[in-house]
Amino acid sequence: MLKPALRRAWRGSGTVQFGVTPAHAVKVGPMDIATGCFLELLDGTRGMPLLRDEARALDLNDHQVDTLVARLMDAGLIDDVRAGGPEADALRTRVETLERQRPDLASLSVVHPEPGGGMRRLAARRSMRVQVRGAGRVGASIAAVLSGSGVGRVEVLDGGCAEPCDVAPGGLPASAVGERRDSAARQLVRRSSPGSAPRTVHPAAGCANGEPGLSLIVVAPRDGLSVYVPDPRTAEPWIASGTPHLYAGVIEATGVVGPLVLPGGTGCAGCVDLNRRDRDPQWPRMLAQWQSGRRTAVQACDLGLATAVAGLAASHALAFLDGELPASTGARWEAALPLLDWRSEPIRAHVDCSCGAGGHTEGVRTSGAGTAHDTMAG
Numbered sequence: 001m002l003k004p005a006l007r008r009a010w011r012g013s014g015t016v017q018f019g020v021t022p023a024h025a026v027k028v029g030p031m032d033i034a035t036g037c038f039l040e041l042l043d044g045t046r047g048m049p050l051l052r053d054e055a056r057a058l059d060l061n062d063h064q065v066d067t068l069v070a071r072l073m074d075a076g077l078i079d080d081v082r083a084g085g086p087e088a089d090a091l092r093t094r095v096e097t098l099e100r101q102r103p104d105l106a107s108l109s110v111v112h113p114e115p116g117g118g119m120r121r122l123a124a125r126r127s128m129r130v131q132v133r134g135a136g137r138v139g140a141s142i143a144a145v146l147s148g149s150g151v152g153r154v155e156v157l158d159g160g161c162a163e164p165c166d167v168a169p170g171g172l173p174a175s176a177v178g179e180r181r182d183s184a185a186r187q188l189v190r191r192s193s194p195g196s197a198p199r200t201v202h203p204a205a206g207c208a209n210g211e212p213g214l215s216l217i218v219v220a221p222r223d224g225l226s227v228y229v230p231d232p233r234t235a236e237p238w239i240a241s242g243t244p245h246l247y248a249g250v251i252e253a254t255g256v257v258g259p260l261v262l263p264g265g266t267g268c269a270g271c272v273d274l275n276r277r278d279r280d281p282q283w284p285r286m287l288a289q290w291q292s293g294r295r296t297a298v299q300a301c302d303l304g305l306a307t308a309v310a311g312l313a314a315s316h317a318l319a320f321l322d323g324e325l326p327a328s329t330g331a332r333w334e335a336a337l338p339l340l341d342w343r344s345e346p347i348r349a350h351v352d353c354s355c356g357a358g359g360h361t362e363g364v365r366t367s368g369a370g371t372a373h374d375t376m377a378g
């Protein structure tokens, strides 16, 4: 079938454009009226033999049909309603879940050219495990979006009890105030899920002892300083285990998404710290004061910005889980109120950082076992 997500329009002179926006639009031509009519047959109800049969009524021979379908396939415009493997087949049986996720599936089908690629990735999300560290306005919303997007296991870590300022439309509800943050977030994740996660985990998901490894950690603490100045010591075990992690949060009316750290491959929290010390010799002195001083009683965290950061971070996380390297890989995106002009700054790997991304080879993992990319690359 032609991917239904892309709008179709004749551009005149026998060219058809699929899609509106430059990122995903494709022009196909030359195309005559007969082949234009043939496109109408590509609605997912016919296999190739039937397509060839019906095309004869349009004066198109088998060779023309096969060539056209091959061209459309090369252009990433063809989906296959039966492709994607056993996990995709299992998801197809869950009609309600799939109905909820139609727009997500359509989006994946636009982004990934191969037939069945969207369904394969949507199904793969169900056996992935992601940890979100922080259940405030940003963290809880990220967890809810990931769960709602079909990520099978979303764990949220945070301490203490939910306060009124943690409540957000996409995050913890007002009724959660006073409850333990972690259990309130767990309920939120469950409520947001489009369906229960599959019981059995596919071996390709990198499971050990029945529990799949973490595909990603999202660091979204309630205190935005720990995102803007991520603590290298906290990240040490993730660097050591090769676990990809993404920072996101709001600090003093500035939203931050990134970097997504691929241990040993891109700049990490330690690199951020060393780069900053190189640029600003006074930075360590100030940092010590910020960290030792009394914690700011109220975070300057606008709800709109918090929601935007959560949405952007979740989208970057999903792109990564689906096998891509989003623009936060080795970079940090920032937008400050009131102009909200998103800008990115590369986070360069520092040669003196023990993560190894800067070119030193000691301690560098040669493979990131268990990461999303390893499983997706196969």
Ligand SMILES: [Zn+2]
Residues within 6 Å of the ligand: 266, 267, 268, 269, 270, 271, 272, 349, 350, 353, 354, 355, 356, 357
């Ligand atoms: Zn580093």
